[in-house]
Amino acid sequence: MNGTNKKSRSVLSRKQFLKAGLAGTILIAAGGKLMTLDQALAEARGKYALIIDLNKCTGCRACELACHQRNELPGDMSYIRIYPKQKPDGSPYFLPVQCQHCVKAPCESVCPTGATYHHESGAVLVNDKTCVGCRYCMVACPYDARRYDEEKGIAEKCWLCLDWVLGGGVPACVQACAPGARLFGRLDDPDSEVSQLIASGRAKPLHPEFGTEPGILFYIFPGE
Amino acid sequence: MGQTHWGWLVAIYLFLGGMGAGSLLTAAVVELTGERYKHAFCPTTLIGAGVSGPLVIIGSLLLIFDLGAGKMEPWRIIYMFTHFTSVMTWGIWLLSLFIPVSLLYGLMEIMDNYPGILAWLRRFLKFLPATLPYRSIRRVLAGVGAVLAVGVAIYTGILLSVVRAVPLWHTPLLPLLFLVSAGSTGMGLTIDLGATIAVPDVARRFHALPIIHIVLIGLEAVLIGLVLAVAWLQGGVAAESARLIFMGPHAVIFWAFVVFPGLFYPFVVHAYAIGAGRHGFISGILSGAGIVIAGLFLRYLIVFSGIPVAL
Numbered sequence: 001m002n003g004t005n006k007k008s009r010s011v012l013s014r015k016q017f018l019k020a021g022l023a024g025t026i027l028i029a030a031g032g033k034l035m036t037l038d039q040a041l042a043e044a045r046g047k048y049a050l051i052i053d054l055n056k057c058t059g060c061r062a063c064e065l066a067c068h069q070r071n072e073l074p075g076d077m078s079y080i081r082i083y084p085k086q087k088p089d090g091s092p093y094f095l096p097v098q099c100q101h102c103v104k105a106p107c108e109s110v111c112p113t114g115a116t117y118h119h120e121s122g123a124v125l126v127n128d129k130t131c132v133g134c135r136y137c138m139v140a141c142p143y144d145a146r147r148y149d150e151e152k153g154i155a156e157k158c159w160l161c162l163d164w165v166l167g168g169g170v171p172a173c174v175q176a177c178a179p180g181a182r183l184f185g186r187l188d189d190p191d192s193e194v195s196q197l198i199a200s201g202r203a204k205p206l207h208p209e210f211g212t213e214p215g216i217l218f219y220i221f222p223g224e
Numbered sequence: 225m226g227q228t229h230w231g232w233l234v235a236i237y238l239f240l241g242g243m244g245a246g247s248l249l250t251a252a253v254v255e256l257t258g259e260r261y262k263h264a265f266c267p268t269t270l271i272g273a274g275v276s277g278p279l280v281i282i283g284s285l286l287l288i289f290d291l292g293a294g295k296m297e298p299w300r301i302i303y304m305f306t307h308f309t310s311v312m313t314w315g316i317w318l319l320s321l322f323i324p325v326s327l328l329y330g331l332m333e334i335m336d337n338y339p340g341i342l343a344w345l346r347r348f349l350k351f352l353p354a355t356l357p358y359r360s361i362r363r364v365l366a367g368v369g370a371v372l373a374v375g376v377a378i379y380t381g382i383l384l385s386v387v388r389a390v391p392l393w394h395t396p397l398l399p400l401l402f403l404v405s406a407g408s409t410g411m412g413l414t415i416d417l418g419a420t421i422a423v424p425d426v427a428r429r430f431h432a433l434p435i436i437h438i439v440l441i442g443l444e445a446v447l448i449g450l451v452l453a454v455a456w457l458q459g460g461v462a463a464e465s466a467r468l469i470f471m472g473p474h475a476v477i478f479w480a481f482v483v484f485p486g487l488f489y490p491f492v493v494h495a496y497a498i499g500a501g502r503h504g505f506i507s508g509i510l511s512g513a514g515i516v517i518a519g520l521f522l523r524y525l526i527v528f529s530g531i532p533v534a535l
Binding site: 083095097106108109110111112113114115128130131132133134135136138139140141142143144148149150152153154155206207210211 | 227229230290291292293294295296300301303304306307309310311312313316386387388389390532533535
């Protein structure tokens with residue numbers, strides 16, 4: 001029970017708590033501007049993208065470990081898995097895969113309880129109060145991004161560290177990435193670096209042929 | 225190898241759900257065509273209607289046992305009725321409707337065959353009449369039950385076929401195969417196995433049923449062939465799945481536990497039965513047992529050979 005509480009995923013309740021207690025009373029500095037916490041939180045609402053530059057990824061597994069620790073996952077479980085791959089010329093590269101936060105998420109449509117849902121930020125989340133642990137989502141996800149917590153009996157996944165993100169921060173995997181291969185930013189701001197990379201076609205979805213339309217994760221593939 | 229998220233419990237459920245639905249369908253056909261009333265005692269409707277509910281209940285319990293949080297906190301199962309984009313939600317509705325109808329249908333069959341039950345019940349429930357209009361009640365239950373049974377049998381296939389991530393499953397042939405196999409296992413259990421044991425001269429009674437059954441067996445063989453051929457021609461992990469089944473590590477199960485006992489042998493037995501107008505006691509039982517075993521291993525092969533797409 002303790003484990004569940006420590007790792008509470010209720011983004012909204014945290015936000016509401018902050019709003020109720022502190023809104024308007026604290027001035028914080030964000031990007032050189034002075035604003036109330038309320039304004040800062042409102043500012044953090046939006047759509048996001050996470051781009052992984054496979055030319056920079058060294059396969060060091062710092063993201064995998066940061067995810068494991070941040071989410072207090074059992075054993076050596078992580079929401080990120082790193083696949084060793086080969087370029088056409090035979091040289092190796094690494095492909096880190098986590099939830100792609102698909103627009104047409106198969107895990108969401110097959111979920112019999114509606115426990116899997118889309119957050120307004122574009123992130124696909126799991127309600128651990130209504131998940132029954134049928135694992136249909138795990139069968140349906142072509143990216144194999146779901147992880148089954150045996151103890152809680154729930155199929156979990158990357159949730160983009162939304163509590164940090166909505167507070168103005170970045171996900172744990174982005175913080176931890178030593179070679180700076182992970183780029184996190186606003187998708188709803190056309191001038192942001194991530195938006196530009198996606199618009200220019202340099203950053204692409206992984207396996208678009210799966211038809212799930214990845215919404216947050218994009219990749220810069222080797223040599224591009 | 226194949227996907228690892230779903231295992232034996234799901235495979236057995238798919239089998240029991242299909243066979244329960246098929247048993248009720250068999251009973252309903254015999255009931256609604258009036259075949260039942262040509263004989264003083266009809267073992268097929270009694271067994272078919274009687275076992276369909278319990279089989280599906282056992283299967284559903286296995287599904288609940290396979291859940292994670294839903295097993296520890298069963299009230300969560302109520303949420304499973306709410307999300308209609310999921311085939312699993314259709315399934316839980318179908319099961320919830322099928323189970324009471326099939327139980328009631330089975331009860332009506334049993335009470336009609338054993339009038340002592342109603343007499344005994346009337347000692348406690350004084351409002352019950354001395355006799356019930358069994359025939360009309362049964363006809364309604366058989367009709368409604370048959371529609372639900374087709375739903376249950378098909379949905380077990382759709383559950384898998386909507387999964388694009390597993391190319392072997394992602395074909396509309398799969399629900400069709402599961403429906404045909406449900407009908408065949410239902411007939412195998414209730415007629416070939418059950419009725420043959422209950423009334424050994426049952427072999428001489430039915431004329432249309434062996435023809436229906438042999439058509440189902442033939443159709444099942446064609447559909448299995450098509451599912452494998454489609455997977456093979458797709459290449460990639462779909463072809464790997466097909467290879468697992470008919471020449472890889474699962475090939476022994478495929479040929480020795482599905483093709484021979486469930487398709488080849490019953491086909492020969494039923495072809496002989498149609499020609500001779502009867503089938504033997506032993507061959508009837510062997511064909512029924514073979515079909516049932518093959519039904520289970522067919523589900524096992526499909527579930528365990530489903531290889532997910534590669535990243």
